[in-house]
Amino acid sequence: MSNIPENLRYSKDHEWVLVDGETASIGITDYAQNSLGDVVYIDLPRVGDKFGVHESFGSVESVKAVSEIFTPVAGEVTEVNDGLNDTPEKVNSDPYGDAWFMKVKMENPGEVDAMLSAVEYEEYLSSQG
Amino acid sequence: MLARAVNGRDIDMEAKMTPDNELKKTPLNQAHRDLGGKMVDFGGWEMPVQYTAGVIEEHMRTRTAAGLFDVSHMGEIWVEGSDAIPFVNRITTNDVTKLVDGQAHYSALTNEKGGVVDDLLVYRFGPEKLLLVVNAGTTDKDWAWITSHKADCDIVLTNASADYCQIAVQGPKALSILQGLTDVNLSEIKYYWFTTGRVDGVEAIISRTGYTGEDGFEIYAAPEYAEQLWNKLLETGGYGGGPDGMLPAGLAARNTLRLESGMSLYGHELSDEIIPLEAGLGWITKLQKGDFIGRDALAARKEAGIERKLVGFEMIDKGIARDGFDVYINDENAGIVTSASPAPYLKKNIGLAFVPAEFANIGQEIKIDVRGKQLAAKIVPTPFYKREK
Numbered sequence: 038m039s040n041i042p043e044n045l046r047y048s049k050d051h052e053w054v055l056v057d058g059e060t061a062s063i064g065i066t067d068y069a070q071n072s073l074g075d076v077v078y079i080d081l082p083r084v085g086d087k088f089g090v091h092e093s094f095g096s097v098e099s100v101k102a103v104s105e106i107f108t109p110v111a112g113e114v115t116e117v118n119d120g121l122n123d124t125p126e127k128v129n130s131d132p133y134g135d136a137w138f139m140k141v142k143m144e145n146p147g148e149v150d151a152m153l154s155a156v157e158y159e160e161y162l163s164s165q166g
Numbered sequence: 167m168l169a170r171a172v173n174g175r176d177i178d179m180e181a182k183m184t185p186d187n188e189l190k191k192t193p194l195n196q197a198h199r200d201l202g203g204k205m206v207d208f209g210g211w212e213m214p215v216q217y218t219a220g221v222i223e224e225h226m227r228t229r230t231a232a233g234l235f236d237v238s239h240m241g242e243i244w245v246e247g248s249d250a251i252p253f254v255n256r257i258t259t260n261d262v263t264k265l266v267d268g269q270a271h272y273s274a275l276t277n278e279k280g281g282v283v284d285d286l287l288v289y290r291f292g293p294e295k296l297l298l299v300v301n302a303g304t305t306d307k308d309w310a311w312i313t314s315h316k317a318d319c320d321i322v323l324t325n326a327s328a329d330y331c332q333i334a335v336q337g338p339k340a341l342s343i344l345q346g347l348t349d350v351n352l353s354e355i356k357y358y359w360f361t362t363g364r365v366d367g368v369e370a371i372i373s374r375t376g377y378t379g380e381d382g383f384e385i386y387a388a389p390e391y392a393e394q395l396w397n398k399l400l401e402t403g404g405y406g407g408g409p410d411g412m413l414p415a416g417l418a419a420r421n422t423l424r425l426e427s428g429m430s431l432y433g434h435e436l437s438d439e440i441i442p443l444e445a446g447l448g449w450i451t452k453l454q455k456g457d458f459i460g461r462d463a464l465a466a467r468k469e470a471g472i473e474r475k476l477v478g479f480e481m482i483d484k485g486i487a488r489d490g491f492d493v494y495i496n497d498e499n500a501g502i503v504t505s506a507s508p509a510p511y512l513k514k515n516i517g518l519a520f521v522p523a524e525f526a527n528i529g530q531e532i533k534i535d536v537r538g539k540q541l542a543a544k545i546v547p548t549p550f551y552k553r554e555k
Contacts (some may be wrong), residue, residue, distance in 0.1 A: 074204075074215075074418065075222045080488055098486050100221045100508050101418050103537075103550045129220075132424075 047158035112141035192238035193392035209303030216416040224419035232337035233313035233415035241305030247321035265290040331392035336382030379427025428549030475526040476547035481515040483541035494533040
Protein backbone atom coordinates (compact mmCIF):
# COMPACT_ATOMS: atom_id res chain seq x y z
CA MET A 38 0.00 0.00 0.00
CA SER A 39 1.33 3.41 -0.92
CA ASN A 40 2.20 5.99 1.67
CA ILE A 41 0.09 9.13 1.04
CA PRO A 42 0.64 11.95 3.58
CA GLU A 43 -2.48 14.00 4.32
CA ASN A 44 -0.77 17.40 4.29
CA LEU A 45 0.19 17.25 0.60
CA ARG A 46 -1.71 17.73 -2.66
CA TYR A 47 -1.29 15.36 -5.59
CA SER A 48 -1.40 15.26 -9.39
CA LYS A 49 -2.62 12.41 -11.57
CA ASP A 50 0.94 12.33 -12.94
CA HIS A 51 2.05 11.27 -9.42
CA GLU A 52 3.75 14.48 -8.33
CA TRP A 53 3.13 15.96 -4.88
CA VAL A 54 3.11 19.56 -3.74
CA LEU A 55 3.75 20.98 -0.27
CA VAL A 56 2.52 24.56 0.05
CA ASP A 57 4.23 27.11 2.29
CA GLY A 58 2.79 30.56 1.57
CA GLU A 59 3.52 31.33 -2.08
CA THR A 60 6.14 28.61 -2.30
CA ALA A 61 5.42 25.09 -3.45
CA SER A 62 7.87 22.19 -2.93
CA ILE A 63 7.45 19.53 -5.61
CA GLY A 64 8.42 15.86 -5.67
CA ILE A 65 7.14 12.47 -6.81
CA THR A 66 4.95 10.14 -4.80
CA ASP A 67 5.70 6.88 -3.06
CA TYR A 68 3.59 5.13 -5.70
CA ALA A 69 5.71 6.72 -8.44
CA GLN A 70 9.06 5.77 -6.92
CA ASN A 71 7.82 2.23 -6.33
CA SER A 72 6.67 1.92 -9.94
CA LEU A 73 9.96 3.25 -11.27
CA GLY A 74 12.20 1.05 -9.14
CA ASP A 75 15.76 2.01 -8.19
CA VAL A 76 16.26 5.67 -9.15
CA VAL A 77 19.75 6.40 -10.47
CA TYR A 78 19.59 9.83 -12.07
CA ILE A 79 17.50 12.98 -11.90
CA ASP A 80 17.61 15.80 -14.41
CA LEU A 81 16.63 18.96 -12.52
CA PRO A 82 15.95 22.51 -13.77
CA ARG A 83 17.93 25.61 -12.73
CA VAL A 84 17.02 28.32 -10.26
CA GLY A 85 15.29 31.10 -12.19
CA ASP A 86 13.69 28.79 -14.78
CA LYS A 87 10.01 29.53 -15.31
CA PHE A 88 7.40 26.89 -16.03
CA GLY A 89 3.74 26.93 -16.92
CA VAL A 90 1.41 24.39 -15.44
CA HIS A 91 1.79 20.78 -16.71
CA GLU A 92 5.13 21.53 -18.33
CA SER A 93 7.98 19.04 -18.28
CA PHE A 94 10.61 20.34 -15.85
CA GLY A 95 12.97 17.39 -15.82
CA SER A 96 13.19 13.63 -15.74
CA VAL A 97 13.72 10.78 -13.32
CA GLU A 98 15.64 7.72 -14.47
CA SER A 99 15.60 4.32 -12.84
CA VAL A 100 17.64 1.34 -13.99
CA LYS A 101 14.77 0.27 -16.22
CA ALA A 102 12.97 3.40 -17.32
CA VAL A 103 12.97 7.14 -17.72
CA SER A 104 9.98 9.32 -16.91
CA GLU A 105 9.43 12.99 -17.46
CA ILE A 106 8.21 15.02 -14.52
CA PHE A 107 5.59 17.73 -14.92
CA THR A 108 4.83 20.90 -12.99
CA PRO A 109 1.51 20.64 -11.17
CA VAL A 110 1.61 24.42 -10.65
CA ALA A 111 3.10 27.31 -12.65
CA GLY A 112 5.92 29.42 -11.26
CA GLU A 113 9.56 30.38 -11.05
CA VAL A 114 12.14 27.98 -9.60
CA THR A 115 13.59 29.40 -6.37
CA GLU A 116 15.55 26.37 -5.20
CA VAL A 117 16.55 22.95 -6.56
CA ASN A 118 17.58 19.96 -4.49
CA ASP A 119 21.12 19.52 -5.88
CA GLY A 120 21.85 16.92 -3.22
CA LEU A 121 19.84 14.44 -5.26
CA ASN A 122 22.62 14.38 -7.87
CA ASP A 123 24.77 12.42 -5.44
CA THR A 124 22.00 10.50 -3.68
CA PRO A 125 19.25 9.80 -6.20
CA GLU A 126 18.31 6.71 -4.16
CA LYS A 127 16.68 9.08 -1.64
CA VAL A 128 13.78 9.31 -4.08
CA ASN A 129 13.13 5.67 -3.24
CA SER A 130 13.79 5.82 0.49
CA ASP A 131 12.24 9.17 1.39
CA PRO A 132 10.08 10.46 -1.49
CA TYR A 133 8.17 12.99 0.65
CA GLY A 134 11.05 14.19 2.80
CA ASP A 135 14.65 14.64 1.66
CA ALA A 136 13.79 13.92 -1.95
CA TRP A 137 11.87 17.04 -2.92
CA PHE A 138 12.97 18.11 -6.41
CA MET A 139 12.46 21.87 -6.47
CA LYS A 140 10.68 24.80 -4.92
CA VAL A 141 8.77 27.29 -7.04
CA LYS A 142 7.25 30.67 -6.33
CA MET A 143 3.72 30.07 -7.55
CA GLU A 144 2.20 32.37 -10.13
CA ASN A 145 -1.30 31.30 -9.25
CA PRO A 146 -1.60 29.57 -5.86
CA GLY A 147 -5.21 28.75 -6.77
CA GLU A 148 -3.86 25.97 -9.00
CA VAL A 149 -3.20 23.92 -5.87
CA ASP A 150 -6.94 23.76 -5.20
CA ALA A 151 -7.42 21.92 -8.46
CA MET A 152 -5.04 19.17 -7.29
CA LEU A 153 -6.10 15.98 -5.54
CA SER A 154 -6.30 15.63 -1.77
CA ALA A 155 -4.70 12.59 -0.12
CA VAL A 156 -8.08 10.84 -0.04
CA GLU A 157 -8.78 11.66 -3.68
CA TYR A 158 -5.32 10.53 -4.74
CA GLU A 159 -5.75 7.24 -2.91
CA GLU A 160 -9.09 6.73 -4.68
CA TYR A 161 -7.45 7.61 -7.97
CA LEU A 162 -4.73 4.99 -7.40
CA SER A 163 -7.26 2.27 -6.56
CA SER A 164 -9.30 3.15 -9.66
CA GLN A 165 -6.16 2.56 -11.73
CA GLY A 166 -6.01 -1.02 -10.53
CA MET B 167 4.89 11.15 -15.00
CA LEU B 168 4.61 7.42 -15.51
CA ALA B 169 2.61 7.89 -18.67
CA ARG B 170 5.78 8.84 -20.47
CA ALA B 171 8.05 5.89 -19.71
CA VAL B 172 10.02 5.38 -22.90
CA ASN B 173 12.06 2.29 -22.32
CA GLY B 174 12.74 -0.90 -24.22
CA ARG B 175 10.30 -3.01 -26.01
CA ASP B 176 9.87 -6.00 -23.81
CA ILE B 177 10.92 -5.53 -20.22
CA ASP B 178 9.10 -2.25 -19.87
CA MET B 179 7.44 -2.00 -16.49
CA GLU B 180 4.38 -0.22 -17.79
CA ALA B 181 4.00 -2.24 -20.97
CA LYS B 182 0.70 -4.06 -21.30
CA MET B 183 0.54 -5.81 -24.61
CA THR B 184 -1.43 -8.92 -23.74
CA PRO B 185 -4.67 -8.87 -21.75
CA ASP B 186 -3.93 -10.15 -18.23
CA ASN B 187 -6.16 -13.22 -18.53
CA GLU B 188 -4.31 -14.38 -21.66
CA LEU B 189 -0.83 -14.14 -20.17
CA LYS B 190 1.06 -17.41 -19.90
CA LYS B 191 2.29 -18.30 -16.43
CA THR B 192 5.26 -20.38 -15.32
CA PRO B 193 4.78 -22.94 -12.52
CA LEU B 194 6.49 -20.42 -10.21
CA ASN B 195 3.94 -17.63 -10.72
CA GLN B 196 2.55 -17.88 -7.20
CA ALA B 197 6.03 -18.25 -5.70
CA HIS B 198 7.02 -14.93 -7.32
CA ARG B 199 3.94 -13.22 -5.91
CA ASP B 200 4.66 -14.62 -2.45
CA LEU B 201 8.16 -13.13 -2.68
CA GLY B 202 6.77 -9.70 -3.60
CA GLY B 203 7.65 -10.02 -7.27
CA LYS B 204 6.39 -7.17 -9.45
CA MET B 205 4.74 -9.03 -12.32
CA VAL B 206 4.89 -7.73 -15.88
CA ASP B 207 4.04 -8.87 -19.38
CA PHE B 208 7.21 -10.21 -20.99
CA GLY B 209 6.47 -11.34 -24.54
CA GLY B 210 3.13 -12.79 -23.50
CA TRP B 211 4.46 -14.30 -20.25
CA GLU B 212 3.65 -12.93 -16.82
CA MET B 213 7.07 -12.70 -15.20
CA PRO B 214 8.65 -10.90 -12.21
CA VAL B 215 10.59 -7.82 -13.32
CA GLN B 216 11.98 -7.47 -9.80
CA TYR B 217 11.32 -8.51 -6.21
CA THR B 218 11.33 -6.43 -3.04
CA ALA B 219 15.13 -6.00 -2.95
CA GLY B 220 15.08 -4.15 -6.28
CA VAL B 221 17.08 -4.50 -9.46
CA ILE B 222 20.35 -3.03 -8.17
CA GLU B 223 20.53 -5.28 -5.13
CA GLU B 224 19.47 -8.35 -7.13
CA HIS B 225 22.15 -7.58 -9.70
CA MET B 226 24.87 -6.99 -7.11
CA ARG B 227 23.98 -10.08 -5.12
CA THR B 228 24.29 -12.22 -8.25
CA ARG B 229 27.80 -10.82 -8.77
CA THR B 230 28.89 -11.21 -5.15
CA ALA B 231 26.93 -14.23 -3.83
CA ALA B 232 24.08 -15.82 -5.78
CA GLY B 233 20.89 -14.99 -7.64
CA LEU B 234 18.00 -17.32 -8.46
CA PHE B 235 16.13 -16.86 -11.75
CA ASP B 236 12.94 -18.44 -13.06
CA VAL B 237 13.56 -19.05 -16.76
CA SER B 238 10.79 -21.60 -17.19
CA HIS B 239 9.35 -19.53 -20.03
CA MET B 240 12.21 -20.62 -22.30
CA GLY B 241 11.29 -23.18 -24.98
CA GLU B 242 12.62 -26.74 -25.20
CA ILE B 243 12.56 -28.71 -28.44
CA TRP B 244 13.80 -32.30 -28.75
CA VAL B 245 15.32 -33.54 -31.99
CA GLU B 246 15.61 -37.33 -32.01
CA GLY B 247 16.50 -39.83 -34.73
CA SER B 248 19.35 -40.92 -36.97
CA ASP B 249 19.39 -37.54 -38.78
CA ALA B 250 19.35 -35.45 -35.59
CA ILE B 251 22.90 -34.12 -35.96
CA PRO B 252 22.83 -33.41 -39.73
CA PHE B 253 19.39 -31.80 -39.37
CA VAL B 254 20.39 -29.40 -36.58
CA ASN B 255 23.66 -28.73 -38.39
CA ARG B 256 21.63 -27.64 -41.44
CA ILE B 257 19.37 -25.22 -39.54
CA THR B 258 21.98 -23.66 -37.20
CA THR B 259 25.24 -21.78 -37.67
CA ASN B 260 27.54 -23.52 -35.18
CA ASP B 261 29.11 -26.91 -35.95
CA VAL B 262 27.01 -29.58 -34.24
CA THR B 263 29.42 -32.35 -35.35
CA LYS B 264 31.97 -30.92 -32.89
CA LEU B 265 29.72 -31.60 -29.89
CA VAL B 266 30.15 -34.77 -27.86
CA ASP B 267 27.67 -36.37 -25.47
CA GLY B 268 27.13 -34.13 -22.44
CA GLN B 269 28.30 -30.98 -24.21
CA ALA B 270 26.34 -27.90 -25.27
CA HIS B 271 27.01 -24.85 -27.40
CA TYR B 272 25.56 -21.46 -28.25
CA SER B 273 24.25 -21.14 -31.78
CA ALA B 274 21.82 -19.36 -34.08
CA LEU B 275 18.94 -20.43 -36.31
CA THR B 276 19.30 -18.46 -39.53
CA ASN B 277 16.98 -17.77 -42.44
CA GLU B 278 17.90 -17.88 -46.17
CA LYS B 279 19.27 -14.33 -45.98
CA GLY B 280 21.41 -15.17 -42.98
CA GLY B 281 19.15 -13.22 -40.61
CA VAL B 282 18.73 -14.65 -37.12
CA VAL B 283 15.44 -16.50 -36.54
CA ASP B 284 16.55 -17.02 -32.94
CA ASP B 285 19.63 -17.63 -30.83
CA LEU B 286 19.67 -20.86 -28.85
CA LEU B 287 21.56 -23.51 -26.95
CA VAL B 288 22.10 -26.95 -28.51
CA TYR B 289 22.62 -29.84 -26.05
CA ARG B 290 23.93 -33.21 -27.23
CA PHE B 291 22.45 -36.07 -25.18
CA GLY B 292 23.51 -38.70 -27.69
CA PRO B 293 24.34 -39.17 -31.37
CA GLU B 294 20.63 -39.32 -32.12
CA LYS B 295 19.29 -37.01 -29.43
CA LEU B 296 19.67 -33.23 -29.23
CA LEU B 297 17.84 -30.63 -27.15
CA LEU B 298 17.33 -27.10 -28.46
CA VAL B 299 16.63 -24.41 -25.87
CA VAL B 300 15.12 -21.33 -27.47
CA ASN B 301 13.78 -17.95 -26.37
CA ALA B 302 10.33 -17.70 -24.81
CA GLY B 303 8.89 -15.06 -27.13
CA THR B 304 10.08 -16.90 -30.24
CA THR B 305 9.25 -20.49 -29.29
CA ASP B 306 6.16 -20.68 -31.55
CA LYS B 307 7.99 -19.03 -34.44
CA ASP B 308 11.01 -21.34 -34.00
CA TRP B 309 8.81 -24.42 -33.80
CA ALA B 310 7.08 -23.45 -37.07
CA TRP B 311 10.44 -22.72 -38.70
CA ILE B 312 12.09 -25.93 -37.54
CA THR B 313 9.18 -28.23 -38.42
CA SER B 314 8.86 -26.60 -41.86
CA HIS B 315 12.46 -27.62 -42.65
CA LYS B 316 12.15 -31.22 -41.50
CA ALA B 317 11.56 -32.48 -45.07
CA ASP B 318 12.31 -36.21 -45.22
CA CYS B 319 14.86 -36.24 -42.41
CA ASP B 320 14.68 -39.28 -40.13
CA ILE B 321 13.89 -37.34 -36.98
CA VAL B 322 11.11 -36.85 -34.49
CA LEU B 323 10.57 -33.27 -33.31
CA THR B 324 8.91 -32.63 -29.96
CA ASN B 325 7.98 -29.24 -28.56
CA ALA B 326 8.52 -30.06 -24.89
CA SER B 327 8.35 -26.48 -23.60
CA ALA B 328 5.46 -27.26 -21.25
CA ASP B 329 7.25 -30.33 -19.86
CA TYR B 330 10.00 -28.37 -18.13
CA CYS B 331 10.54 -25.71 -15.58
CA GLN B 332 13.94 -24.06 -15.79
CA ILE B 333 15.67 -22.45 -12.83
CA ALA B 334 19.03 -20.67 -13.08
CA VAL B 335 21.34 -20.51 -10.07
CA GLN B 336 24.00 -17.90 -10.82
CA GLY B 337 26.88 -16.31 -8.97
CA PRO B 338 30.14 -17.19 -7.20
CA LYS B 339 28.24 -19.21 -4.59
CA ALA B 340 26.05 -21.06 -7.11
CA LEU B 341 28.15 -24.22 -7.09
CA SER B 342 28.36 -24.59 -3.33
CA ILE B 343 24.63 -23.90 -2.90
CA LEU B 344 23.54 -26.38 -5.55
CA GLN B 345 26.08 -28.95 -4.36
CA GLY B 346 24.19 -29.10 -1.07
CA LEU B 347 21.21 -30.53 -2.93
CA THR B 348 22.77 -33.09 -5.26
CA ASP B 349 25.13 -36.06 -5.31
CA VAL B 350 26.39 -35.08 -8.75
CA ASN B 351 29.93 -33.75 -8.42
CA LEU B 352 29.26 -30.30 -9.86
CA SER B 353 32.88 -29.21 -10.04
CA GLU B 354 33.44 -31.94 -12.63
CA ILE B 355 30.94 -30.31 -15.00
CA LYS B 356 32.86 -27.91 -17.22
CA TYR B 357 31.46 -24.65 -18.55
CA TYR B 358 28.94 -25.42 -21.31
CA TRP B 359 28.69 -29.07 -20.32
CA PHE B 360 25.77 -30.75 -18.60
CA THR B 361 24.64 -33.96 -16.97
CA THR B 362 21.48 -35.54 -15.66
CA GLY B 363 21.02 -36.27 -11.99
CA ARG B 364 18.88 -35.61 -8.96
CA VAL B 365 18.49 -32.24 -7.28
CA ASP B 366 16.71 -32.52 -3.93
CA GLY B 367 15.57 -35.95 -5.10
CA VAL B 368 14.08 -34.58 -8.32
CA GLU B 369 15.27 -35.86 -11.69
CA ALA B 370 16.87 -32.95 -13.54
CA ILE B 371 19.16 -31.79 -16.31
CA ILE B 372 22.00 -29.84 -14.71
CA SER B 373 23.77 -27.53 -17.14
CA ARG B 374 26.74 -25.29 -16.35
CA THR B 375 25.48 -22.36 -18.36
CA GLY B 376 23.89 -18.98 -17.75
CA TYR B 377 23.12 -15.49 -18.93
CA THR B 378 24.73 -13.37 -16.23
CA GLY B 379 28.49 -13.51 -16.81
CA GLU B 380 28.89 -15.47 -13.56
CA ASP B 381 29.58 -19.12 -12.90
CA GLY B 382 26.35 -20.99 -12.41
CA PHE B 383 23.92 -23.68 -13.41
CA GLU B 384 20.63 -23.99 -15.20
CA ILE B 385 18.37 -26.76 -13.93
CA TYR B 386 15.61 -28.33 -16.02
CA ALA B 387 12.98 -30.45 -14.30
CA ALA B 388 9.32 -31.45 -14.54
CA PRO B 389 7.11 -28.41 -13.78
CA GLU B 390 5.37 -30.05 -10.82
CA TYR B 391 8.69 -29.90 -8.93
CA ALA B 392 9.35 -26.23 -9.74
CA GLU B 393 8.17 -24.83 -6.40
CA GLN B 394 9.98 -27.50 -4.40
CA LEU B 395 13.28 -26.80 -6.19
CA TRP B 396 12.84 -23.03 -6.08
CA ASN B 397 12.07 -22.94 -2.36
CA LYS B 398 14.79 -25.44 -1.50
CA LEU B 399 17.37 -23.46 -3.46
CA LEU B 400 16.39 -20.20 -1.73
CA GLU B 401 16.57 -21.89 1.65
CA THR B 402 19.93 -23.55 0.94
CA GLY B 403 21.20 -20.27 -0.51
CA GLY B 404 20.44 -18.40 2.70
CA TYR B 405 17.67 -16.18 1.38
CA GLY B 406 16.69 -13.69 4.06
CA GLY B 407 19.85 -14.42 6.02
CA GLY B 408 21.72 -11.21 5.35
CA PRO B 409 23.99 -9.68 2.71
CA ASP B 410 25.68 -12.96 1.72
CA GLY B 411 22.41 -14.77 1.13
CA MET B 412 20.93 -15.69 -2.21
CA LEU B 413 18.26 -13.41 -3.67
CA PRO B 414 15.59 -14.20 -6.23
CA ALA B 415 16.33 -11.97 -9.22
CA GLY B 416 13.87 -10.68 -11.80
CA LEU B 417 13.98 -9.87 -15.49
CA ALA B 418 15.39 -6.39 -14.90
CA ALA B 419 18.49 -7.78 -13.17
CA ARG B 420 18.73 -10.56 -15.74
CA ASN B 421 18.88 -7.86 -18.41
CA THR B 422 21.49 -5.66 -16.72
CA LEU B 423 23.62 -8.70 -15.87
CA ARG B 424 23.63 -9.96 -19.45
CA LEU B 425 24.29 -6.46 -20.77
CA GLU B 426 27.32 -5.93 -18.49
CA SER B 427 28.55 -9.30 -19.78
CA GLY B 428 28.08 -8.17 -23.39
CA MET B 429 25.58 -10.88 -24.29
CA SER B 430 22.93 -10.44 -26.97
CA LEU B 431 19.19 -10.34 -26.35
CA TYR B 432 16.96 -11.50 -29.18
CA GLY B 433 14.82 -8.65 -30.49
CA HIS B 434 17.56 -6.17 -29.57
CA GLU B 435 21.00 -7.20 -30.87
CA LEU B 436 19.54 -10.02 -32.99
CA SER B 437 16.55 -10.26 -35.30
CA ASP B 438 15.38 -11.74 -38.59
CA GLU B 439 17.05 -8.79 -40.32
CA ILE B 440 20.35 -8.88 -38.42
CA ILE B 441 23.04 -11.38 -39.45
CA PRO B 442 25.30 -12.96 -36.82
CA LEU B 443 28.42 -11.57 -38.51
CA GLU B 444 27.42 -7.97 -37.76
CA ALA B 445 26.28 -8.82 -34.23
CA GLY B 446 29.70 -10.09 -33.14
CA LEU B 447 28.70 -13.74 -33.51
CA GLY B 448 31.27 -14.74 -36.13
CA TRP B 449 32.58 -17.20 -33.53
CA ILE B 450 29.42 -19.31 -33.80
CA THR B 451 29.09 -18.91 -37.58
CA LYS B 452 31.01 -21.81 -39.09
CA LEU B 453 30.95 -21.07 -42.81
CA GLN B 454 33.40 -23.91 -43.48
CA LYS B 455 31.32 -26.66 -41.84
CA GLY B 456 29.28 -27.41 -44.97
CA ASP B 457 25.95 -26.17 -46.18
CA PHE B 458 23.35 -24.72 -43.83
CA ILE B 459 20.36 -22.40 -44.26
CA GLY B 460 21.70 -18.92 -44.93
CA ARG B 461 25.30 -20.03 -45.45
CA ASP B 462 25.62 -18.71 -49.01
CA ALA B 463 24.10 -15.37 -48.08
CA LEU B 464 26.41 -15.07 -45.07
CA ALA B 465 29.47 -16.02 -47.13
CA ALA B 466 28.55 -13.39 -49.72
CA ARG B 467 28.02 -10.72 -47.04
CA LYS B 468 31.37 -11.57 -45.51
CA GLU B 469 33.08 -11.41 -48.92
CA ALA B 470 31.51 -8.02 -49.64
CA GLY B 471 32.57 -6.70 -46.23
CA ILE B 472 30.31 -6.32 -43.21
CA GLU B 473 28.97 -2.76 -43.29
CA ARG B 474 27.94 -2.27 -39.67
CA LYS B 475 29.07 -3.80 -36.43
CA LEU B 476 27.78 -4.14 -32.93
CA VAL B 477 29.95 -2.27 -30.42
CA GLY B 478 29.91 -1.58 -26.72
CA PHE B 479 29.94 2.02 -25.51
CA GLU B 480 29.99 3.90 -22.26
CA MET B 481 28.65 7.37 -21.68
CA ILE B 482 31.19 10.16 -21.15
CA ASP B 483 28.61 12.89 -20.53
CA LYS B 484 26.17 12.58 -17.68
CA GLY B 485 23.06 10.89 -18.98
CA ILE B 486 21.65 7.48 -19.73
CA ALA B 487 21.29 5.94 -23.17
CA ARG B 488 18.28 3.69 -23.78
CA ASP B 489 17.25 1.11 -26.35
CA GLY B 490 16.40 2.63 -29.70
CA PHE B 491 18.25 5.94 -29.28
CA ASP B 492 20.08 7.26 -32.36
CA VAL B 493 23.87 7.27 -32.64
CA TYR B 494 25.62 10.24 -34.27
CA ILE B 495 29.16 10.28 -35.59
CA ASN B 496 30.59 13.46 -37.16
CA ASP B 497 27.13 15.05 -36.94
CA GLU B 498 25.54 12.31 -39.01
CA ASN B 499 22.94 9.81 -37.88
CA ALA B 500 25.15 6.73 -38.06
CA GLY B 501 23.50 3.99 -36.07
CA ILE B 502 21.19 2.86 -33.32
CA VAL B 503 21.41 1.75 -29.70
CA THR B 504 20.16 -1.84 -29.32
CA SER B 505 20.36 -2.14 -25.51
CA ALA B 506 21.50 0.38 -22.93
CA SER B 507 21.17 0.90 -19.21
CA PRO B 508 22.89 2.02 -16.08
CA ALA B 509 25.28 -0.84 -15.16
CA PRO B 510 24.81 -1.51 -11.44
CA TYR B 511 28.11 -3.32 -10.81
CA LEU B 512 30.32 -1.15 -13.03
CA LYS B 513 28.49 2.02 -11.98
CA LYS B 514 28.66 3.38 -15.50
CA ASN B 515 26.02 4.02 -18.13
CA ILE B 516 26.68 1.50 -20.88
CA GLY B 517 25.11 0.15 -24.02
CA LEU B 518 25.42 -1.81 -27.25
CA ALA B 519 24.92 -0.14 -30.63
CA PHE B 520 25.26 -0.76 -34.33
CA VAL B 521 27.70 1.64 -36.03
CA PRO B 522 29.32 1.67 -39.49
CA ALA B 523 32.26 -0.76 -39.55
CA GLU B 524 34.74 2.06 -40.30
CA PHE B 525 33.94 3.63 -36.92
CA ALA B 526 33.77 0.40 -34.93
CA ASN B 527 37.06 1.00 -33.13
CA ILE B 528 37.89 1.07 -29.43
CA GLY B 529 38.17 4.68 -28.28
CA GLN B 530 36.06 6.12 -31.10
CA GLU B 531 33.89 8.94 -29.77
CA ILE B 532 30.22 8.82 -30.64
CA LYS B 533 27.18 10.87 -29.69
CA ILE B 534 23.95 9.43 -28.37
CA ASP B 535 20.76 11.42 -28.94
CA VAL B 536 19.18 11.42 -25.49
CA ARG B 537 15.77 13.01 -26.00
CA GLY B 538 17.12 15.75 -28.24
CA LYS B 539 20.46 16.28 -26.47
CA GLN B 540 23.56 14.83 -28.14
CA LEU B 541 25.62 13.36 -25.33
CA ALA B 542 29.21 12.10 -25.72
CA ALA B 543 30.06 8.42 -25.40
CA LYS B 544 32.98 6.29 -26.47
CA ILE B 545 33.38 2.81 -27.88
CA VAL B 546 34.88 0.39 -25.34
CA PRO B 547 35.76 -3.33 -25.42
CA THR B 548 33.12 -5.94 -24.58
CA PRO B 549 32.33 -7.69 -22.38
CA PHE B 550 32.10 -4.62 -20.15
CA TYR B 551 32.37 -6.95 -17.17
CA LYS B 552 34.39 -10.14 -16.94
CA ARG B 553 34.47 -12.21 -13.78
CA GLU B 554 37.77 -13.27 -12.25
CA LYS B 555 38.28 -16.99 -12.62
